[in-house]
Amino acid sequence: MKSTDDHQDDSGWRILIVGTGGQGVLTAARLLCDVFVYQGYQIVSGQLHGMAQRGGSVQSSVMIDSGISPVIPRNRAGFVLGFEPVETARALPFISPETVVYMNTTPVVPYILGQRSILKQMGAEYPDVQELVDCIHSVTPCAYAFDATELAIEAGSVRAVNIIMLGCLLGSGLLPCTAGDFWNTVTKTMPPHLVTANNNAFSRGVELGKSFRSGERKP
Amino acid sequence: MDAASNHVVLRDGPGTPVCLLGNLAIVRGALEAGVQFFSCYPGTPSSEVGDTFAQIAKEADILFEYSVNEKVAVEIAFAASLTGARTMCGMKHLGLNYAADPIATMPYIGVEGGMVIVSAGDPSVITSPNEQDQRHFSHFLYYPVFDPATPDDALRMTRYAFEFSEKTRLPVILRPTTRVCHSSGMVTYESLPANKNRIHFTKDPARYVPIPANAHRMRKELTERYRRAEELLGTSEFFPRAGSGRYGIIASGVAYAYATQVIQDLGLERQVTLQQVGAYPIPGGVLADFLVDVDSVLVVEELTPLVEDRISLAAFRRRRDIPVYGKHTGHFPVEYEYTPDLVEDALRDYLRLQLREKASVVVPDLPTRPPVLCPGCPHRASFYMARKVFGKNTVYCNDIGCYTLGYGEPLHSCDVLLCMGSSISQASGIARTTGRRTVAYIGDSTFFHSGLPALANAMQAKDDVTVIILDNYITAMTGFQPSLTTNSREPGGVQVESRTTGEKGMRFSIEETVRGLGVNEIYSVDPYNEDATLDALKKAKNGVGVNVVVCHSPCAVNEHRLKRGEKRAPFTIDREQCNSCSLCVRLLGCPAILVVDGQYMIDQELCVGCGLCAHVCQYDAIRQSNAKKT
Numbered sequence: 001m002k003s004t005d006d007h008q009d010d011s012g013w014r015i016l017i018v019g020t021g022g023q024g025v026l027t028a029a030r031l032l033c034d035v036f037v038y039q040g041y042q043i044v045s046g047q048l049h050g051m052a053q054r055g056g057s058v059q060s061s062v063m064i065d066s067g068i069s070p071v072i073p074r075n076r077a078g079f080v081l082g083f084e085p086v087e088t089a090r091a092l093p094f095i096s097p098e099t100v101v102y103m104n105t106t107p108v109v110p111y112i113l114g115q116r117s118i119l120k121q122m123g124a125e126y127p128d129v130q131e132l133v134d135c136i137h138s139v140t141p142c143a144y145a146f147d148a149t150e151l152a153i154e155a156g157s158v159r160a161v162n163i164i165m166l167g168c169l170l171g172s173g174l175l176p177c178t179a180g181d182f183w184n185t186v187t188k189t190m191p192p193h194l195v196t197a198n199n200n201a202f203s204r205g206v207e208l209g210k211s212f213r214s215g216e217r218k219p
Numbered sequence: 220m221d222a223a224s225n226h227v228v229l230r231d232g233p234g235t236p237v238c239l240l241g242n243l244a245i246v247r248g249a250l251e252a253g254v255q256f257f258s259c260y261p262g263t264p265s266s267e268v269g270d271t272f273a274q275i276a277k278e279a280d281i282l283f284e285y286s287v288n289e290k291v292a293v294e295i296a297f298a299a300s301l302t303g304a305r306t307m308c309g310m311k312h313l314g315l316n317y318a319a320d321p322i323a324t325m326p327y328i329g330v331e332g333g334m335v336i337v338s339a340g341d342p343s344v345i346t347s348p349n350e351q352d353q354r355h356f357s358h359f360l361y362y363p364v365f366d367p368a369t370p371d372d373a374l375r376m377t378r379y380a381f382e383f384s385e386k387t388r389l390p391v392i393l394r395p396t397t398r399v400c401h402s403s404g405m406v407t408y409e410s411l412p413a414n415k416n417r418i419h420f421t422k423d424p425a426r427y428v429p430i431p432a433n434a435h436r437m438r439k440e441l442t443e444r445y446r447r448a449e450e451l452l453g454t455s456e457f458f459p460r461a462g463s464g465r466y467g468i469i470a471s472g473v474a475y476a477y478a479t480q481v482i483q484d485l486g487l488e489r490q491v492t493l494q495q496v497g498a499y500p501i502p503g504g505v506l507a508d509f510l511v512d513v514d515s516v517l518v519v520e521e522l523t524p525l526v527e528d529r530i531s532l533a534a535f536r537r538r539r540d541i542p543v544y545g546k547h548t549g550h551f552p553v554e555y556e557y558t559p560d561l562v563e564d565a566l567r568d569y570l571r572l573q574l575r576e577k578a579s580v581v582v583p584d585l586p587t588r589p590p591v592l593c594p595g596c597p598h599r600a601s602f603y604m605a606r607k608v609f610g611k612n613t614v615y616c617n618d619i620g621c622y623t624l625g626y627g628e629p630l631h632s633c634d635v636l637l638c639m640g641s642s643i644s645q646a647s648g649i650a651r652t653t654g655r656r657t658v659a660y661i662g663d664s665t666f667f668h669s670g671l672p673a674l675a676n677a678m679q680a681k682d683d684v685t686v687i688i689l690d691n692y693i694t695a696m697t698g699f700q701p702s703l704t705t706n707s708r709e710p711g712g713v714q715v716e717s718r719t720t721g722e723k724g725m726r727f728s729i730e731e732t733v734r735g736l737g738v739n740e741i742y743s744v745d746p747y748n749e750d751a752t753l754d755a756l757k758k759a760k761n762g763v764g765v766n767v768v769v770c771h772s773p774c775a776v777n778e779h780r781l782k783r784g785e786k787r788a789p790f791t792i793d794r795e796q797c798n799s800c801s802l803c804v805r806l807l808g809c810p811a812i813l814v815v816d817g818q819y820m821i822d823q824e825l826c827v828g829c830g831l832c833a834h835v836c837q838y839d840a841i842r843q844s845n846a847k848k849t
Contacts, residue, residue, distance in 0.1 A: 011483070011484055020588065033238050034238075037236065037237070037238040037405075042405050043238045043403070043404070043405060044369075044402065044403065044404045044405070045238070045402065045403040045404075046398065046401070046402040046403075047401050047402070048345075048401075055588055055810065056588050056590060057587075057588050067479065067480045067483050067484070068368070068369050068404065068476045068479055068480060069476045069477050069479070069480035069559055070398060070402035070403075070404065070473075070476070071398065071477070071558060072559075073480075073481075073484075073558075073559040073560050073563060074560045074578060075578075076484075086585050086586060089582065089583060089585055090582070090585055092580050092582045093578055093580060095580070110586050110588045111591075111811075111812075111813065111822075111825075112586070112587075112588075112589065112591070112810075113586055114813050114814030114815055115804045115808060115812070115814055118801045118804045118805060118814065119628040119629055119804065119805065119808065121628060123586060123587060124584040124585055124586045124587075125586065126586055127583055127584075127585065131583070132583070135583060139580055
């Protein structure tokens with residue numbers, strides 16, 4: 001059942017999806033789970049979202065044929081889908097030189113930052129996005145940063161960032177499923193109006209993933 | 220049962236692999252065991268168990284309720300079990316404490332229909348004020364406790380637990396932790412049963428009434444039933460062992476999943492023997508056999524060293540002098556949840572493998588995203604008004620719910636906090652010793668959960684306490700479960716959240732309730748009505764003894780979620796008028812107010828048009844925009 005690709009070893013495929021509440025992290029994870037279960041793989045998925053609410057940090061892992069633990073160990077993510085720059089940087093402990101990172105460059109600035117100086121609260125400022133990209137790139141050569149939010153808006157909805165990112169992941173050809181098969185399986189159970197709304201976003205993501213893979217677009 | 224059901228836990232199809240959330244796997248296990256009755260009080264990370272039952276109860280022909288608190292939930296379910304029904308009860312770890320009174324005596328009496336209490340644990344205090352180890356309820360109160368490592372374990376253990384409970388007549392506890400509740404994994408369905416237990420209550424007071432004469436007899440019988448439970452567990456499938464290496468590893472809960480994974484990832488299968496502990500009391504034979512086959516033991520379990528102590532004792536009794544490593548030897552900490560890395564490092568140390576280098580990646584200093592009250596949250600309005608009236612020197616006792624977020628800057632509305640229902644009692648204690656009027660904040664669900672006795676107590680003592688009840692008609696923080704004041708609650712039956720705006724069913728009156736306790740000074744206000752609210756609070760401040768201010772306003776997120784309520788246009792800040800005095804931020808801290816390069820503005824997406832900031836603004840710079848929100 002396993003391919004011979006270099007991004008998969010004895011421990012299957014480990015995908016970490018990170019973002020903020022409202023960006024569709026958990027939905028993306030669920031779609032991956034659904035498709036790979038349907039295709040006969042063993043799936044384990046974990047989630048962490050403390051007090052779930054809009055704007056909080058959200059992490060979800062999807063493990064395909066990799067064992068029974070729902071938590072990715074340090075340096076052992078095969079893939080990171082970062083829906084937001086700071087959240088992607090927060091995932092650095094899971095990233096190794098072999099990890100493939102797809103990263104959205106549009107920030108979701110925590111509301112607290114503007115209010116913090118007024119409320120005399122301590123804490124980090126929002127970092128320069130390019131510095132975050134460089135930081136991730138210093139760990140893995142396979143880090144691809146792009147404005148997924150803008151692509152989602154072009155494709156019809158800002159809410160489609162998660163579908164762009166999934167498209168990118170499937171377009172890479174590094175998972176044991178073609179982008180076409182993936183989308184066919186997803187759309188079997190998706191309400192028709194959502195299929196229409198997301199078709200475009202998915203195919204744009206796939207194109208992007210393919211161009212990264214072929215080297216046509218550099219990290 | 221309807222095989223064509225849409226809900227994943229009701230699907231038929233034995234043998235089909237399904238990827239299921241741990242909490243849903245528990246529901247499925249109960250359904251496969253023919254559960255007939257379910258009661259719970261919501262609490263993260265257990266809530267999805269009850270919420271799933273709420274969705275399917277009618278279709279699956281299960282008597283269901285969100286109980287008023289965990290003690291009531293347990294008592295109702297236990298009584299239902301005495302009529303022969305298979306019953307389940309859901310709560311988080313803290314709920315088990317609240318229900319510990321009935322729980323302590325239930326094993327003496329014993330069940331008729333199988334009874335399973337799901338009490339989810341929260342190591343690392345992700346959504347709780349403490350972490351605790353419910354496995355101790357086994358030898359503490361004679362409860363068999365099941366400890367799943369995966370959703371698959373959770374399903375199989377739940378399915379097994381009902382019949383096991385009937386065979387031993389012991390109620391049992393299923394203790395999943397956050398990582399099991401909120402992870403998804405592969406499970407295999409069995410068929411849903413065609414028949415369920417027959418319901419019948421046979422009067423037999425000597426069997427059901429633990430007056431001392433009977434309890435004395437029951438105590439002896441309990442020892443025997445608990446021994447029988449240990450014996451049965453010894454024949455169960457929840458103590459699997461893998462490998463035959465001389466390095467012994469014994470593990471429980473999700474830590475067992477981590478240990479399995481590390482052994483697989485590092486290819487250590489030939490060097491180690493891995494033993495899972497899936498339930499308590501740990502059958503003596505399991506420990507004895509394991510000790511014979513290994514030369515040393517590493518114990519991998521979260522929280523207290525329970526297995527570690529048991530296996531050390533077993534080794535001592537069998538004169539088996541081998542080293543036991545774990546928390547006592549510093550291989551693992553007693554606090555917080557484990558991680559795969561923690562387990563890998565301990566295993567490498569234990570097996571004398573090369574230790575890993577410390578993490579070399581330097582993560583830059585990143586801004587955090589702390590939880591805050593949502594835009595339009597009525598609690599913010601209540602906090603702001605009360606602080607305006609009672610001032611900064613009054614002590615504000617807060618309680619468990621979204622309103623705990625009144626803590627710290629800028630609302631300063633949580634000076635002390637303890638547990639469910641404690642705000643009123645704490646206010647009594649502080650008012651009585653300091654001689655100053657003290658404020659207690661408590662939400663509708665928490666008030667009925669355990670605030671009522673504290674209020675009665677304050678009344679009889681005539682404490683100078685102002686109880687501000689924040690009634691948002693819902694149990695919001697745990698995921699919008701109905702509370703007693705949810706208008707669609709159907710009395711006496713299955714309660715289902717109505718998705719209409721109409722006043723269906725009954726809404727419990729907080730005012731009538733507190734009046735019944737003897738409170739004469741009661742104010743009902745809408746916290747968004749500034750004049751009326753300030754007026755009521757001023758009167759309460761100058762009152763004598765106990766008075767109650769009930770702030771009624773629906774949870775803004777729930778209204779949005781149910782697509783009801785009037786859509787209000789967002790507010791905007793007029794840059795000409797705004798002089799950047801920062802008062803709106805300093806008083807309210809609403810996440811919709813943004814400060815970018817010294818400019819104040821309102822996020823039009825986040826703003827729900829509550830208008831509180833416009834009330835606060837001294838320069839009339841905040842106004843409602845004309846555009847109606849869609």
